[in-house]
Amino acid sequence: xxxxxxxxxxxxxxxxxxxxxxCTQDMNHNYMYWYRQDPGMGLKLIxxxxxxxxxxxxxxPNGYNVSRSTTEDFPLRLELAAPSQTSVYFCASxxxxxxxxxFFGSGTQLSVL
Amino acid sequence: xxxxxxxxSHVSVSEGALVLLRCNYSSSVPPYLFWYVQYPNQGLQxxxxxxxxATLVKGINGFEAEFKKSETSFHLTKPSAHMSxxxxxxxxxxxxxxxxxxxxxSLIVHP
Numbered sequence: 001x002x003x004x005x006x007x008x009x010x011x012x013x014x015x016x017x018x019x020x021x022x023c024t025q026d027m028n029h030n031y032m033y034w035y036r037q038d039p040g041m042g043l044k045l046i047x048x049x050x051x052x053x054x055x056x057x058x059x060x061p062n063g064y065n066v067s068r069s070t071t072e073d074f075p076l077r078l079e080l081a082a083p084s085q086t087s088v089y090f091c092a093s094x095x096x097x098x099x100x101x102x103f104f105g106s107g108t109q110l111s112v113l
Numbered sequence: 114x115x116x117x118x119x120x121x122s123h124v125s126v127s128e129g130a131l132v133l134l135r136c137n138y139s140s141s142v143p144p145y146l147f148w149y150v151q152y153p154n155q156g157l158q159x160x161x162x163x164x165x166x167a168t169l170v171k172g173i174n175g176f177e178a179e180f181k182k183s184e185t186s187f188h189l190t191k192p193s194a195h196m197s198x199x200x201x202x203x204x205x206x207x208x209x210x211x212x213x214x215x216x217x218x219s220l221i222v223h224p
Binding site: 048050090096104106 | 119122145147149154155156157158159162164203207208209210211212214215216217
């Protein structure tokens with residue numbers, strides 16, 4: 001049982017490049033989330049999904065896109081990378097009960113130079 | 114609407130001393146409250162959670178937290194700090210289905 005798996009762990013992008021951060025979970029969770037973590041700022045929600053085919057914006061969605069074609073996968077797409085997108089990105093999943101915890105991946109450290 | 118405020122971005126204690134990390138929340142519905150811990154270069158993992166019932170919640174590694182509705186607080190404590198407790202701690206509230214996290218408190222433990 002792997003839980004939540006994120007790839008890659010590290011990436012350096014040049015300004016204007018695009019990339020996809022991969023996230024997959026094997027717990028059959030309906031809810032999945034993408035957060036970014038910046039020093040002293042906590043976790044900011046980028047996008048979330050409550051099931052396959054359903055996604056919605058979080059607090060900081062600009063510059064990102066997501067899709068959810070299967071229950072297991074929730075990739076995050078960065079288009080036209082900017083230095084402001086330098087951050088650590090975490091994917092998480094949970095069951096659809098608000099008293100249940102989130103399971104987090106180990107994160108992707110992204111630098112845009 | 115829901116929000117979390119963690120007082121103090123850094124807390125420094127000596128090994129063996131009491132740990133107190135503060136969290137205040139706001140929620141328009143009865144909240145569920147969580148504390149997560151993040152060790153360096155890792156994702157977050159659950160320390161403990163309050164759902165309903167007993168207001169004093171015990172978690173892993175000797176941590177506990179008390180839900181005080183009148184004070185809208187959910188402070189995290191541990192009687193005696195250990196070097197291995199050095200980490201980032203996040204309080205989270207789930208009033209809606211999407212949890213909101215605080216900014217985090219970095220716990221520094223001195224020998």
